[in-house]
Amino acid sequence: MADINLKVRAAGFADRPGSATPGPGDAREPSWDIIELLFFAYRDFVGDPDVVxxxxxxxxxxHRVLHFVNRNPGIKVADLLGILNITKQSLxxxxxxxxxxxxxxxxxxxQDRRQRLLYVTAKGEALASKLASLQTQRITRALAELGPGAHEAARRFLIAMIDAENRDDVVRLIARGDHVRKQRA
Amino acid sequence: MADINLKVRAAGFADRPGSATPGPGDAREPSWDIIELLFFAYRDFVGDPDVVxxxxxxxxxxHRVLHFVNRNPGIKVADLLGILNITKQSLxxxxxxxxxxxxxxxxxxxQDRRQRLLYVTAKGEALASKLASLQTQRITRALAELGPGAHEAARRFLIAMIDAENRDDVVRLIARGDHVRKQRA
DNA sequence: AATTTATGTCAGCCATATTGACATATTCTC
DNA sequence: GAGAATATGTCAATATGGCTGACATAAATT
Structure with a gap:
């Protein structure tokens, strides 16, 4: 779905300037590899559901709305806005x-009749599952190619990449989603 | 920059239905953790440069255009389009x-005077470096929190997440960027 | 000379985000 | 109970960044 042409003939092609000893604390060499890999990995990762x-x-x-409603049945509009980081008009x-x-x-x-709690219907859950299954296939394949510790390593890396302030909330959000009895209204 | 309210009171909260033995081959439990962690990690990762x-x-x-031109001085318009996966009108x-x-x-x-090879100026390189340094700070901090093998583990995970057909091209693109003599025109 | 390639550009459309203002219903507080 | 705060919805205008289709130009290739 997206091939990359690499015919870039760089005008110069000498050796690397300096091997850049990563002195602790101060400005380091940019982590080009992780920066670019995140870009491409995320691009393909979100590309799967796009077709459907x-x-x-x-x-x-x-997709984002459906996903989080499916994972958090009974979620309030305000909480969904907080997760998605968008305005209520956009939502x-x-x-x-x-x-x-x-x-x-x-x-x-x-309890609070001002709230409009959100639930997926059976139809909504079916679509959410279909989309999640596409992404899960990619993840499962990737982790299977790597060693047995790969899942845990990926988890820990991704968690560490999240803003420190939000990290606990995110981990709890994920854990809660795993324990909520799936219920549609 | 984006806090998450987790006051979702799920209507039901019983135990997990079944522990879901991941039978090999067939439909598995969705990898909710990695799916959601990728979402949040990527959101924060791209959020840093947004401020600047x-x-x-x-x-x-x-940012994307500047990044890839900076990393691939002399890149052709067509190649940039291939990497970004957008149309020339959008670019x-x-x-x-x-x-x-x-x-x-x-x-x-x-050689080919039809081509418009792209280079960053000094100003462009300065901005690209500034943005990359923000993202590098996040990555460096994350990897420092984890063990010494974390960088390689993250690399391998992200590579494995890329479409198999593109994987080699991406890895070569990154490697080439690392060896190109930085030169502005 | 004719065709293909690399690039640019015009015009219009669509999806998704924003801000600001305002409306409604409900709950909380004094 | 009156007034304030909260949860949500909605109207209107605007911006960004994608898209398609059509067409133009210059240079290379055949």
Whole structure:
């Protein structure tokens, strides 16, 4: 789906300037490898679901919403906004489409009736699962190619890459998603 | 820059349905952890440069172009399009701005005078370095928190996540960038 | 001379994000 | 109970960064 032409003939091609001893603390050589690998890996990772989504006239925004509602049944709109880091106006349009087409529904909060708690429908869960399965295939294949410790290593690397302030929240969010009884309304 | 509220009171909270023995080959439990960690890690990773970019009225599109031109001095427009996976019309607008504001310049190809080879100016290299240093700080901090093998483990994981067909090209692209003599025109 | 290639550009469209203002219902607080 | 704060929704305008299609130019290739 995306091939890369590498016919770049660099005008000069001498040896590396200096081997750049990474002095502790101060400015280091940029981590070009990880920077670029993250770019390409993420590009392919989010590319898988795009094919399915485009058939439904949905985009990545819909995927993100559907994903987190599926993983966090009963999530409040405000919390979803916090996770996605977008404004309610942006969420509004996308969410409305998902609701209108029967992938997501809202229920009035039991304790607080101002809240509109979000749930996936059966249809929504089916789509979310389909998309997750595509991404899981890629992950499973990747981890299978590497050693047995690869899953844990990847986990720890990715967690360490998250803003320190958010890290605990994210880990808890993931853990809670794993324990929530899947329930649609 | 983006905190997450986790006040989601899931309506139900019983134990996990089944421990899901991952039978080889067939449909597995989704890799929720890696899926979500990739989302959050990437969000924070690209978030760092955004702050700097927005002051210059640039976006992520400018960052990507500047990054790959900086890393691949003398790159052809066509190759840049292949790497970014966008159309020339999309590139056009962004590239024009970078050129107009003196971050990038074009030179006619020596062998093939149809080509417009792209180079960063000193100003462009300074900005690219600044952005890369922000991302490098995050990566360096993350890897320092983990063991000594963490860099190699992250590398291998990310490479394995890339489409198999592109993998070799990407690895070569990164390696070549590391050896090219940095030269501005 | 004719074709192909590399690039640029015009025009219009779409998706997704933003800000700001305002509306409504509900809950909380004094 | 009145007033403030909260959760959500909505209207309007705007920006960014993608897209397609059509067309133009110059240079290389055949």
């Amino acid at each position: 989504l485009s058939k439904l006239a949905f985009g990545r925004a819909h 509004g349009r996308v969410l409305k489409q998902l609701i209108d087409e029967g992938y997501v529904l809202q229920k009035e909060g039991a | 970019l927005s002051k210059l009225a640039f976006g992520r599109a400018h 056009g607008r962004v590239l024009k701005q970078l050129i107009d504001e003196g971050y990038v310049l074009q030179k006619e190809g020596a």
